[in-house]
Amino acid sequence: MPKPATPKSVPTYLTVTRGWSARDDSLQASPQPQPPLGLERSLTLVQGQSLLRRNLLRNLARGSGMKGAKGLQSKAHPKLKEKAKNEGHTHPFAAKGYMRGATVGEMTFPLNRGQMTLDLAIVSSQAAMASAALICDTEQWKGLQAHIGAIQKTHLRDLMGDADRCNALTAEYEGIFLDYSRQRATGETMGKLFKLAEAANLKEKIEKMFRGDKINTTENRSVLHVALRAPRDAVINSDGVNVVPEVWGVKDKIKQFSETFRSGSWVGATGKALTNVVSVGIGGSFLGPLFVHTALQTDPEAAKYAEGRQLRFLANVDPVDVARSIKDLDPETTLVVVVSKTFTTAETMLNARTLKEWIISSLGPHAVAKHMIAVSTNLKLVKEFGIDPNNAFAFWDWVGGRYSVCSAVGVLPLSLQYGFPIVQKFLEGASSIDDHFRLSPFEKNIPVLLGLLSVWNVSFLGYPARAILPYSQALEKFAPHIQQLSMESNGKGVFIDGVQLPFETGEIDFGEPGTNGQHSFYQLIHQVMISTSRMLLSRAYFASIVALKVCKACQCHGNQLRAFEAIVGILMASDISF
């Protein structure tokens, strides 16, 4: 589990959002929220109530008919008080994590006649002021909000009846075809989403990532998984140093090691060549490599290179998983790869110790050097564990765990199984998508389009879930991989500075190969759709389906896709978006 974000901001600016307005020395109820009184600049709260009072009074004194400081009362809401108390603050307004716009208290002022009571709301926070404003405050966001009604009124059948629209809502890159015509979106929606991307400076942010800027501000790190698959002559800097030669240094080492291993020159403690690999890791040190391995297993070329070999994964500490991972394997012919970015993850270290014991009890302590190798950014701990540092393969803290499949995390075990050249093809494919993502206009940029549609579905239409339904069995482990990748990345409740976000940021990803899903949870999608109101359905159950249309030409997938299209037809009748 990622560590919870620590809210570091305290509300430092309050404004008056609504209340009573004083006119002609008499008090009138104001039906509408009143415009802020311009207090933000001087209401530099929250160090103490006296400061709050002083500043407030100075500003309100401007012709509002106030009697003066006497009698001013400010009152925090009880919930806020309780929260602040639990957090150990003496001042209620120092409670953390309050949403912008949230009412946190009220102030009462004596006027010449009567009094004026005003609601106080947080309009900003220290950290938010220092960084960017929230995207939901932009005109572009509001434009999309205003557009929801029109889309909800339009039946998906009508959207699908518009041939021009359907043709327009597609994109293609190197054989990957994205058809998003079944989304509840029109050209107008997409136009608004592109404007939102502009408002979010998406283009600039993508550039910053590729440039090696430290966009991971919480850890002050670059985010450079793209460097892992960049061509040898690329230049990508982190801290002013080109990281590409270092990346290729590790890849060359993997290539050499895997050739020695696969040729039988690397022998175990009893002199036998090793043919079995157990990769021990969890989270990003497991799911990506498992996904790619499952996909390559039945690829004819890759399968040929894997003949007579086994690659298994061990993630769970459940003894059943341990037993399965080594069932029918002989330690004599087995290599254990311990994969952990930190080399401290409890589950991985426990499993690594268990398999170390398995090797030692059968072959003796000296066997560890020949039967255990490691992938980590923490080579010190690798050594302390007892693995020869020469047999450790490095990666870097600028690779997020969930993006690490293209580092030694994936490249090493996959190269041991399939040979480095096969894995290099996978890396080239990933690099090609990087170019597409960096250089294509957003209108034709598949990752950007999928991201924007996700924002539209989750943050605007309120669909909480996304089904991932590959119709190719080879992509069986795609959904679990994306579950981590997407939900660990986007499942955030707070802004980068710890301020709570007033909108949903990520969907629940789930999925299975589509054909199997049809005989399982599609049932709910279909039945619930018929028996419940559209609103309940759209809110609670279903967001969108990503169908990976691979192997289009082959007969069996053709049949599967026809079945999928039929289901789409049924669902469309009830106005579900895909």
Ligand SMILES: O=P(O)(O)OC[C@H]1O[C@H](O)[C@H](O)[C@@H](O)[C@@H]1O
């Ligand atoms: O590779 P490790 O350091 O062992 O970490 C394994 C996993 O640990 C945590 O769950 C993180 O949230 C994941 O992102 C990471 O992939």
